Amino acid sequence: MTTPETSAKPCPQCGKPAVTEFRPFCSARCKKVDLGKWFNESYVIPGDENVPANDENDD
Ligand SMILES: [Zn+2]
Structure with missing residues (x-):
């Protein structure tokens, strides 16, 4: 009610007031x-090492 122009939530990255241009962040x-963080997290997809590679291990 007192700050209608800054009703945006704080930047999830640093906590600073978010800027409309970069919402929900405060800057580019x-x-x-x-x-980048999300990209890295989604890049490491668990389950890819679940491939059975014991084909020649017929001991
Ligand atoms: Zn920020």
Whole structure:
């Protein structure tokens, strides 16, 4: 009610007030960092090592 223009949530990356242009982040930098983090997390997909490779291990 007192700050209608800054009703945005704080930047999830650093906690600073988010900027409309980079919502929900405060800057392009934080946005990039967050996206990169998500990219890295989603890049490591668990389950790829679950491939049975014991074909020649017929001891
Ligand atoms: Zn930030």
